[in-house]
Amino acid sequence: MPLxxxxxxxxxxxxxxxxxxxxxxxxxLIILAFxxxxxxxxxxxxxxxxxxxxxxxxxxxxxxYEEVFSSEQFRVAMINTVIFTVGTVVPSIAIGLITxxxxxxKIRFKWxxxxxxxxxxxxxxxxxxxxxIWAYDYQLGLVNQAxxxxxxxxxxxxxxxxxxxxxxxxxxxxxxxxxxxLVYVAALQGVSKELYEAAELDGANWWRKFIDITIPSxxxxxxxxAVTVTVSAFQAFDAIFVMTKGGPNSTTTTxxxxxxxxxxxxxxxGYASAMALVLFWLLVAISxxxxxxxxxxxxx
Amino acid sequence: MTAIAQFSRGIWSGRSAxxxxxxxxxxxxxxxxxxxxxxxxxSNAEIYxxxxxxxxLTPSLANFSEALGRSNFLLYxxxxxxxAGGATICMLILAxxxxxxxxxxxxxxxxxxxxxxxxxxxxxxxxxxxxxxxTIRFFPLAGGNDIFGQGGxxxxxxxxxxxxxxxxxxxxxxxMRQFFSTLPREIEEAAIIDGASHLRxxxxxxxxxxxxxxxxxxxxxxxxxxxxxxxxLVVTNSASIYTIQLALQVFRESxxxxxxxxxxxxxxxxxxxLILVFMFGQKYxxxxxxxxxxxx
Numbered sequence: 101m102p103l104x105x106x107x108x109x110x111x112x113x114x115x116x117x118x119x120x121x122x123x124x125x126x127x128x129l130i131i132l133a134f135x136x137x138x139x140x141x142x143x144x145x146x147x148x149x150x151x152x153x154x155x156x157x158x159x160x161x162x163x164x165y166e167e168v169f170s171s172e173q174f175r176v177a178m179i180n181t182v183i184f185t186v187g188t189v190v191p192s193i194a195i196g197l198i199t200x201x202x203x204x205x206k207i208r209f210k211w212x213x214x215x216x217x218x219x220x221x222x223x224x225x226x227x228x229x230x231x232x233i234w235a236y237d238y239q240l241g242l243v244n245q246a247x248x249x250x251x252x253x254x255x256x257x258x259x260x261x262x263x264x265x266x267x268x269x270x271x272x273x274x275x276x277x278x279x280x281x282l283v284y285v286a287a288l289q290g291v292s293k294e295l296y297e298a299a300e301l302d303g304a305n306w307w308r309k310f311i312d313i314t315i316p317s318x319x320x321x322x323x324x325x326a327v328t329v330t331v332s333a334f335q336a337f338d339a340i341f342v343m344t345k346g347g348p349n350s351t352t353t354t355x356x357x358x359x360x361x362x363x364x365x366x367x368x369x370g371y372a373s374a375m376a377l378v379l380f381w382l383l384v385a386i387s388x389x390x391x392x393x394x395x396x397x398x399x400x
Numbered sequence: 401m402t403a404i405a406q407f408s409r410g411i412w413s414g415r416s417a418x419x420x421x422x423x424x425x426x427x428x429x430x431x432x433x434x435x436x437x438x439x440x441x442x443s444n445a446e447i448y449x450x451x452x453x454x455x456x457l458t459p460s461l462a463n464f465s466e467a468l469g470r471s472n473f474l475l476y477x478x479x480x481x482x483x484a485g486g487a488t489i490c491m492l493i494l495a496x497x498x499x500x501x502x503x504x505x506x507x508x509x510x511x512x513x514x515x516x517x518x519x520x521x522x523x524x525x526x527x528x529x530x531x532x533x534x535t536i537r538f539f540p541l542a543g544g545n546d547i548f549g550q551g552g553x554x555x556x557x558x559x560x561x562x563x564x565x566x567x568x569x570x571x572x573x574x575x576m577r578q579f580f581s582t583l584p585r586e587i588e589e590a591a592i593i594d595g596a597s598h599l600r601x602x603x604x605x606x607x608x609x610x611x612x613x614x615x616x617x618x619x620x621x622x623x624x625x626x627x628x629x630x631x632x633l634v635v636t637n638s639a640s641i642y643t644i645q646l647a648l649q650v651f652r653e654s655x656x657x658x659x660x661x662x663x664x665x666x667x668x669x670x671x672x673x674l675i676l677v678f679m680f681g682q683k684y685x686x687x688x689x690x691x692x693x694x695x696x
Contacts (some may be wrong), residue, residue: 117506124500134535142531207418235435342649372530384522
């Protein structure tokens, strides 16, 4: 091949590389622009208006935000969201970690246990809600039948203001610890076997190894899970919409449930947008803590 | 070593405690699902009897045929397959195209685009829920709309309306880009010297090597779309396009008496495809989990 030809083809390859690159990227960028990027700006703009689907609309300045921060309903929703989140995150991580560590011991039927433990995470939130509404049935449900069996008379779970939130949290733990478990199982493959062997030579039992080796080695993963599960629990909506509609007496309404109600049931899209933005910045803050925490993790 | 420590060590090395705890937790996770299936197999008379037995006395599949036939769940399952399948195909195509360009080709703006995609990973879905509904509702020239998006119903109650907003996600692009970056460059360089175009390298070399990543992304997208509830709830209101998730909720709310037999049969059917996907794709599932954050 003559040298001149080779140089020319290399040059044209450079510009064809750019053209190919843009042709490959642009379809995805159009979707991201119209359904991710512009919508964030639009939500920001809406939050300063009284936009609804039907009426003419106008700017209202910070009125929506003032209403968000003074609204009793929003305050209740925020408190419920925090209770739901904390109630979900801590047990999910704890159960996920323990089951993952146990799955690493030399036991048989690992795949069966793994399938059984992960099965709830495979159900959709709607299916899970259906199953649990039925299981929480006052007279015929599985939960109260089991409680009766051991001599306890269970509450009218979803219809009692005192037990509705605990009922939702139990269901949420049931469905989310499987994810934690799978992540821990994957992470445990990377923990050095030599540490365990050394500890065994020192006569450490399973519990000591769990406390002294497993938990410290997995700290970055635990941190990652704490943030991921927190962020998703903070956005709880499906199960609440299906199981309680925020009731009884607003004891289970959450922030996203309020966004949906105001935006799509009351048509107050401006006000709902302001709530969405408040939630957005809250989640950004949680993720920022995540980023800082990750940076600080000691290199193993 | 104290006697107690020695004793507990004996138990642990015997693994019986591991079996005990795992069985107990597994029992709790499986019990509600088991309850769902046995309810589906019972007749109404048995479900609502004064002294219900735990296992069905005369198990029958009547509720399943009732759910699929008269209650139209066959249609809703078909809709869910079309929605989840369509979304998965769009995602695999668009995400691998963009992911490949971001990983392997050099062009102005590449870093800026990649950084923006990472930033978009953090944005929660409810932030764009309302504008996305409006975009679909007032989509120009769709569903009887004029060029300004007025007059008709846009893509509301259509498959494009369901699929387009999620046709590609920042996560999908990110996952494919990360995977393409791990492929050895030598193979491509050899192909370039042979005069192959970048498009041909993507189709004939990179994609066949990326089967694990495509499987992971495909499974995550399919399961996520199959289980989606909020977006279908917002963008459809006609029974002919309901997905299985929406139909379950509507069925429960609209039936005058709670028909738990049929509802549990429909719920069982709704989980079944996912159990299959998980059993056959377990390793990709776990790989996806790892990718979704740990390698970030």
